[in-house]
Amino acid sequence: MVLSTIYAVLFYFAAAVFAFGLAYRIWLYARTPAPLKIPTTPAPTTRRGVVVRMAKEVVFFESLFKANKWTWLFGWVFHAALLLVVLRHLRYFTEPVWIWVTWAQPFGLYAGFAMVAGLSGLWLRRFVVERVRYISSPSDHLMLLLLVGIGTSGLMMKYVAHTDIVGLKTFILGLMYFHWQPLPADPVLLIHLGLVLLLAIVFPFSKLLHAPGVFFSPGRNQVDNPREKRYIASWPTPVNAGRPDGGEHSGDG
Amino acid sequence: MADFEIPSISVPIEIPTLNRDAMKHSSPFIAAPKHQEALGFPGELVDDWQSKAIDKFGELLSKSRALQVYMDSCVKCGACTDKCHYFLGTGDPKNMPVARQDLMRKVYRRNFTLAGKLVPWLVGAEDLTEEVLDDWYTYFHQCSQCRRCSVYCPYGIDTAEISMAAREIMDHIGKGQKYCNEILGKVHVIGNNLGLPEKALAHTLEDLEEDIEDETGVTVKLPLNQKGVDILLVTPSADFFAEPHVDGLIGYAKVFHQAGVSWTISSYASEAANFAMFIGSVEQMTLVAERIRKAAQDLGVKRIVFGECGHAWRVAYSFMNTLVGPFDFLDPDYPVPQHICEFTYDLIEAGALTLDKSANDHMTLTFHDSCNVARGSRMGNKPGGQFEIPRAIIKACCNNFVDMAADTIKEGTFCCGGGGGLLTDDLIEIRTKGASPRMRALKEVVEEQGVTHMAAICAICKSQFSKVMPSYGFSMDQIVSVHQLVSNAIVLDGQVVDDAENDVVTTAKNTDSNGDIATA
Numbered sequence: 012m013v014l015s016t017i018y019a020v021l022f023y024f025a026a027a028v029f030a031f032g033l034a035y036r037i038w039l040y041a042r043t044p045a046p047l048k049i050p051t052t053p054a055p056t057t058r059r060g061v062v063v064r065m066a067k068e069v070v071f072f073e074s075l076f077k078a079n080k081w082t083w084l085f086g087w088v089f090h091a092a093l094l095l096v097v098l099r100h101l102r103y104f105t106e107p108v109w110i111w112v113t114w115a116q117p118f119g120l121y122a123g124f125a126m127v128a129g130l131s132g133l134w135l136r137r138f139v140v141e142r143v144r145y146i147s148s149p150s151d152h153l154m155l156l157l158l159v160g161i162g163t164s165g166l167m168m169k170y171v172a173h174t175d176i177v178g179l180k181t182f183i184l185g186l187m188y189f190h191w192q193p194l195p196a197d198p199v200l201l202i203h204l205g206l207v208l209l210l211a212i213v214f215p216f217s218k219l220l221h222a223p224g225v226f227f228s229p230g231r232n233q234v235d236n237p238r239e240k241r242y243i244a245s246w247p248t249p250v251n252a253g254r255p256d257g258g259e260h261s262g263d264g
Numbered sequence: 265m266a267d268f269e270i271p272s273i274s275v276p277i278e279i280p281t282l283n284r285d286a287m288k289h290s291s292p293f294i295a296a297p298k299h300q301e302a303l304g305f306p307g308e309l310v311d312d313w314q315s316k317a318i319d320k321f322g323e324l325l326s327k328s329r330a331l332q333v334y335m336d337s338c339v340k341c342g343a344c345t346d347k348c349h350y351f352l353g354t355g356d357p358k359n360m361p362v363a364r365q366d367l368m369r370k371v372y373r374r375n376f377t378l379a380g381k382l383v384p385w386l387v388g389a390e391d392l393t394e395e396v397l398d399d400w401y402t403y404f405h406q407c408s409q410c411r412r413c414s415v416y417c418p419y420g421i422d423t424a425e426i427s428m429a430a431r432e433i434m435d436h437i438g439k440g441q442k443y444c445n446e447i448l449g450k451v452h453v454i455g456n457n458l459g460l461p462e463k464a465l466a467h468t469l470e471d472l473e474e475d476i477e478d479e480t481g482v483t484v485k486l487p488l489n490q491k492g493v494d495i496l497l498v499t500p501s502a503d504f505f506a507e508p509h510v511d512g513l514i515g516y517a518k519v520f521h522q523a524g525v526s527w528t529i530s531s532y533a534s535e536a537a538n539f540a541m542f543i544g545s546v547e548q549m550t551l552v553a554e555r556i557r558k559a560a561q562d563l564g565v566k567r568i569v570f571g572e573c574g575h576a577w578r579v580a581y582s583f584m585n586t587l588v589g590p591f592d593f594l595d596p597d598y599p600v601p602q603h604i605c606e607f608t609y610d611l612i613e614a615g616a617l618t619l620d621k622s623a624n625d626h627m628t629l630t631f632h633d634s635c636n637v638a639r640g641s642r643m644g645n646k647p648g649g650q651f652e653i654p655r656a657i658i659k660a661c662c663n664n665f666v667d668m669a670a671d672t673i674k675e676g677t678f679c680c681g682g683g684g685g686l687l688t689d690d691l692i693e694i695r696t697k698g699a700s701p702r703m704r705a706l707k708e709v710v711e712e713q714g715v716t717h718m719a720a721i722c723a724i725c726k727s728q729f730s731k732v733m734p735s736y737g738f739s740m741d742q743i744v745s746v747h748q749l750v751s752n753a754i755v756l757d758g759q760v761v762d763d764a765e766n767d768v769v770t771t772a773k774n775t776d777s778n779g780d781i782a783t784a
């Protein structure tokens with residue numbers, strides 16, 4: 012029961028750090044003005060065009076594809092697999108399990124392997140490509156270690172040492188509805204959960220901020236229409252401030 | 265000539281192996297106190313520079329979403345590592361875009377992030393030591409702010425923004441760059457980068473009028489400070505004297521003449537360039553841009569047209585309306601501002617120009633997309649017009665045109681090596697080495713497709729190429745202005761056509777002084 016309590020507390024802690032940390036970061040990005048129009052051109056000239064550009068970036072990693080096919084392959088496979096794996100895990104949080112989560116199950120299973128494979132490819136590049144080795148800090152390696160650890164411990168519970176997933180689900184639903192239940196004391200499960208909680212905690216303080224960051228990148232999310240529509244800088248410049256119409260603060264949209 | 269090794273361009277483009285500190289010795293001259301103070305910056309390195317720098321850094325983070333997001337978002341994927349021409353030309357790992365950013369990011373992490381404060385060794389966080397500051401000065405002046413890296417980054421991280429911020433911080437602690445800051449001072453006092461006073465300018469324009477008349481038999485005016493005309497032409501001051509720039513200016517004048525519009529140059533705003541962008545100073549950029557607005561108002565023009573200049577066009581197209589707009593006193597039927605290429609292209613489309621392509625038959629052309637036009641602006645009303653319109657003009661004026669390799673043009677274009685405030689003699693080594701990817705792409709079309717000349721629409725590109733091309737076995741006159749081609753081909757009403765004179769002879773004044781001191 013001590014173990015269950017520790018994990019229960021950790022769960023709440025991690026969830027809070029993740030949610031508030033990320034929310035703060037997003038608020039910070041949203042609040043910080045973008046004083047000038049700096050989309051990397053050619054850029055869309057309409058809002059809708061920007062949505063398409065961003066979608067291509069987020070779904071297909073278009074720029075990365077242009078840059079480096081190997082990095083793109085490993086990176087895209089990892090992220091796509093991660094998405095499926097997360098969807099698969101929704102079954103632990105929902106009762107009854109949503110129907111589309113059920114559909115995702117078989118894919119999520121293979122995705123576990125794909126995820127670890129993608130991560131391994133990315134990690135290998137950090138060793139064998141001299142340029143990437145040069146720019147890697149210890150934290151870059153540890154982040155991959157963490158993710159690979161999560162992936163392999165998860166796969167182990169499916170293929171090596173089955174865990175009590177019914178008990179796990181009871182524990183998680185108990186956490187969600189504040190009606191605490193014991194956590195199955197399976198070492199692999201404890202490791203898996205522990206690493207996931209660690210990931211959630213470091214998320215808002217690490218390069219994982221690229222996830223919200225990509226949506227706020229002025230190089231990608233701005234409309235290329237500075238001549239057609241005067242873009243008002245969010246902070247006044249000396250000259251502007253001196254004019255009758257100048258210094259107007261009307262946001263930066 | 266050079267006391268450094270010129271990169272070989274005879275092999276296909278290759279990613280160099282890392283050559284640590286290969287360019288550590290190369291940093292530009294520091295601005296003298298008077299140049300610093302003229303811009304409101306401290307004259308020399310202030311005593312508490314470290315804390316001042318961090319304060320300024322914090323201020324910039326709170327004022328620029330780009331900087332904040334770019335500092336946080338890099339995942340060190342390495343996609344950008346082989347995209348910078350300075351890295352390709354030197355192999356110095358700190359010229360890899362991400363490594364260049366990291367010079368700043370490590371200070372960001374140390375001072376502004378929890379992880380960097382708690383476990384600096386883990387996340388590569390470092391204090392802003394003197395050594396780090398030296399690296400900043402060195403390597404942020406080996407970035408031409410060309411934005412090529414940002415095209416390939418999955419988050420669009422733009423090293424140009426980071427270089428600008430770093431230079432802005434350094435200016436504020438008294439460690440500015442001589443070349444940029446000195447030039448900005450001249451713009452404030454005299455009106456252009458060259459420090460060319462009104463009288464000299466008037467004289468130059470008169471000479472050009474004579475030259476055109478001698479060549480064509482037609483009187484084509486290059487008016488100065490003429491009130492009440494339709495168009496204010498704002499062009500880089502290099503157009504007034506350097507080769508091949510001046511041939512471009514003659515081209516604009518002929519196009520205006522043939523279009524039948526009235527136009528003028530302003531001596532008060534006799535400079536399109538806005539070097540304030542290079543030093544990341546929005547305040548300075550606004551002050552310089554304001555001169556153009558004021559000139560337009562004082563002269564009572566209806567339109568503003570910009571000559572061939574890359575970064576000037578980025579400032580004009582992307583920032584001017586924001587900084588010193590609105591331009592509601594101009595004719596709303598025309599874009600503000602308009603690029604000279606847009607102007608000429610519209611006339612060509614309308615069939616309003618008579619162009620004799622054979623006048624350029626002695627050349628086979630290729631086109632160098634200038635980075636600030638390619639990746640920081642647009643022409644026409646469709647994305648990518650900045651690629652199509654200049655090419656369309658060239659093709660309308662020449663029979664022989666071929667493009668260089670696809671990954672070296674348009675949005676993937678390689679910088680000439682001299683942009684971003686690097687066009688100064690004290691940086692000739694990095695300039696020369698940084699030009700090597702472009703030189704290689706050029707060599708390929710020269711050898712395989714018989715290209716003889718490369719056209720450009722940027723004063724910096726033109727000056728840089730005429731300076732470094734000889735190092736790579738080309739001659740300096742192989743770089744031409746796009747409007748030089750127009751000038752050759754255009755047949756003015758009433759022009760005497762003399763076959764022997766097909767190859768237009770233009771005024772090669774100061775052929776040798778093109779650029780290093782103060783071109784734009």
Ligand code: SF4
Nearest residue numbers: 348407408410411413
């Ligand atoms: S902006 Fe251009 S010069 Fe600067 S790092 Fe990126 S590619 Fe290199």
Ligand code: SF4
Nearest residue numbers: 338339341342344417
């Ligand atoms: S491509 Fe972008 S995310 Fe990747 S290393 Fe370069 S700057 Fe960082």
